[in-house]
Amino acid sequence: MQLIRGHNAIRDEHKGCVATIGNFDGVHLGHQDILAQVRTRAREEGAADCVIVFEPLPREYFSRERAKAGEASSPPARIQTFRDKLESFEQAGVDQVLCLQFNDALRSLTADEFIRQILVDGLAIRHLVVGDDFRFGCDRKGDFACLQRAGQQYGFTVDHTRTVIVEDERVSSTRIRNLLTDGNFTEAAKLLGHPFTISGRVNHGQKLGRQLGVPTANLRIGRRHCPVNGVYAVRIHGLDRVYNGVANVGKRPTVNGTQERLEVHLLDFDGDLYGCRIRVEFVEKIRGEQKFDKLDDLKLAISNDIIQARKILGQ
DSSP states (O other), rough: OOOEESSGGGGGGGSSOOEEEOOOTOHHHHHHHHHHHHHHHHHHHHOOEEEEEESHHHHHHHHHHHHHOOOOOOOOSSSSSSHHHHHHHHHTOOOOEEEEEOOOHHHEEEEEEEEIIITTTTTSSSSEEEETOOOSSTOBOOHHHHHHHHHHHHEEEEEOOOOOEEETTOOOOOOOOOOHHOOHHHHHHHHTOOOOEEEEEOBBBOOHHTTTTOOOOOOOSSSSSSSOEEEEEEEEESSSSSSEEEEEEEGGGGOOOOOOEEEEETTTTTTTTTTOEEEEEEEEEEEEEOOSSSSHHHHHHHHHHHHHHHHHHOO
């Protein structure tokens, strides 16, 4: 899979593709169906398939702009980091990904300018698959009908995405975020097509867990907002075997933490994890994040969390 960083990086071998556009947060069952739809058409055309995404996500960009203006604003939590999204695309067999930096220049493009600069002059697309409710352009006048008219003008075709229904409701990133926030990982996994995980490289932290007798692997969340917060029973992948564990996602209020982090204590593990890339699978929520007046109280709570995790994970 090729990653194209910006429309200025498009080369001749990237052109003439079958494409789709979207945020693809989570790359859930609905997204996977879109990718299959694009891939099938690309094979029929004898062309490469291409997924067009944005970084930051548009709603994140506009949230920051409102915050700069002094308005209270918070974008939706991200289900996946950009790196994990790329891994999901690769697993789905995507040929190329065009990542467009969502900035003032891109958001200022009219619908016609976006079509001409990105889709026509840039990728020279043969076919485009988008939702029939897709809107784009600085004036949001770009829609499905606009793309169809442009296709007739520039020589590409347009098709709408199919709706994927699970348990009588459309699969969507919003629905999955709500399930994750509620700690309903079983239902979220049904919509994702796999368990919800957070992955990252283990880095050095304050080593407070080691002082408390429960050493933890520290991972940066890698996103502005995470859909989970609190203490969870988890499974850790990416080592010599799958380990059970306890994870805390949050700002660690007891030690006056300010940055959201993921800390994982691996049960029955003794070794050095620094520099290792691991994947943390969330199984069940144990409790919300709490601030304790004393470290001894925190230590007792962690001991209880470990007992609960062993019960949940069947150990």
